[in-house]
Amino acid sequence: MSARNPGTELDLEWVSRVRVNTQAVLKRAQQVQGRKVVKKQWQAAWLLRAVTCIDLTTLAGDDTPSNVHRLCMKALQPVRHDLLKSMDMHEKGITTAAVCVYPSRVADAVKSMKVANSSLPVASVATGFPAGQTHLKTRLEEVRLAVADGATEIDIVINRTLALTGQWQALYDEIRQFREACGDAHMKTILAVGELASFTNVYKASLVSMMAGSDFIKTSTGKESVNATYPVAIVMVRAIRDYYLQTGHKVGFKPAGGIRTAQESLVWLALMKQELGDEWLRPQLFRLGASSLLADIERQIYHYVTGRYAAYHELPMA
Numbered sequence: 001m002s003a004r005n006p007g008t009e010l011d012l013e014w015v016s017r018v019r020v021n022t023q024a025v026l027k028r029a030q031q032v033q034g035r036k037v038v039k040k041q042w043q044a045a046w047l048l049r050a051v052t053c054i055d056l057t058t059l060a061g062d063d064t065p066s067n068v069h070r071l072c073m074k075a076l077q078p079v080r081h082d083l084l085k086s087m088d089m090h091e092k093g094i095t096t097a098a099v100c101v102y103p104s105r106v107a108d109a110v111k112s113m114k115v116a117n118s119s120l121p122v123a124s125v126a127t128g129f130p131a132g133q134t135h136l137k138t139r140l141e142e143v144r145l146a147v148a149d150g151a152t153e154i155d156i157v158i159n160r161t162l163a164l165t166g167q168w169q170a171l172y173d174e175i176r177q178f179r180e181a182c183g184d185a186h187m188k189t190i191l192a193v194g195e196l197a198s199f200t201n202v203y204k205a206s207l208v209s210m211m212a213g214s215d216f217i218k219t220s221t222g223k224e225s226v227n228a229t230y231p232v233a234i235v236m237v238r239a240i241r242d243y244y245l246q247t248g249h250k251v252g253f254k255p256a257g258g259i260r261t262a263q264e265s266l267v268w269l270a271l272m273k274q275e276l277g278d279e280w281l282r283p284q285l286f287r288l289g290a291s292s293l294l295a296d297i298e299r300q301i302y303h304y305v306t307g308r309y310a311a312y313h314e315l316p317m318a
């Protein structure tokens with residue numbers, strides 16, 4: 001992770017003058033999607049870059065220590081060794097950026113990483129994920145427990161009720177408290193954009209989250225009916241840029257929810273490069289939150305190396 005964002009005082013005047021031009025955002029998103037993506041070895045290199053930015057996620061009611069262990073092993077060896085060797089990348093220590101699990105599975109993930117002698121970060125969703133509709137005291141305690149179990153990154157969800165009713169001061173105060181409960185753990189703040197009703201609300205919620213000290217802002221939980229979209233990403237990354245220009249603090253971006261294909265991961269990287277520059281193409285400032293994206297990326301890399309698509313049994317860990 002890069003240097004932490006300490007946050008600022010809540011600047012309500014800035015928040016209140018925010019207006020987002022919807023047509024301009026939609027047009028820009030179309031341009032990003034319409035651009036040709038890189039091919040051949042450049043594409044393979046970009047796909048490996050995408051791998052290193054993935055928060056490899058499992059957030060299911062039937063998660064167990066064994067599937068969490070399997071997730072951790074996959075995060076540590078995300079692409080088959082022989083494929084990496086063919087690309088002369090086998091000694092580069094390629095892993096995903098982190099694994100992401102529910103709070104009650106953090107201890108399992110930490111144990112698996114320890115057994116593998118790895119310090120790969122374990123992230124946990126918290127604060128009543130995904131809806132955030134539990135008492136503040138409960139949400140704060142959940143953060144503390146996940147940190148005590150060894151999570152070094154916490155993905156909090158914002159209180160959408162506060163955002164939708166324009167209670168920005170109350171939202172700021174809650175997020176500040178989450179930041180404090182995180183201690184040294186880095187905090188990613190999930191806006192749940194599919195439930196924020198307008199781009200203007202998304203921009204305002206992004207600003208308030210950053211002012212309250214979020215190290216990353218994240219689009220979605222993956223559980224809303226609309227998750228990571230390119231237009232909403234344009235709004236959020238522009239808020240990141242404006243906040244950086246105003247304060248000098250760099251905040252990361254994490255699109256999450258419904259990102260499944262290698263092709264999409266290339267568009268996300270292109271969007272970051274064009275909107276925020278090369279510095280935001282590293283796991284310190286960019287994450288892709290995804291449960292099934294890695295399988296398609298590995299499949300595309302297999303195709304690049306062998307010239308054919310893998311049968312299911314050839315990429316069993318995917």
Ligand SMILES: O=C[C@H](O)COP(=O)(O)O
Nearest residue numbers: 221222257258289290291
């Ligand atoms: O934070 C990550 C998301 O929950 C993952 O969503 P996904 O299962 O649609 O990839």
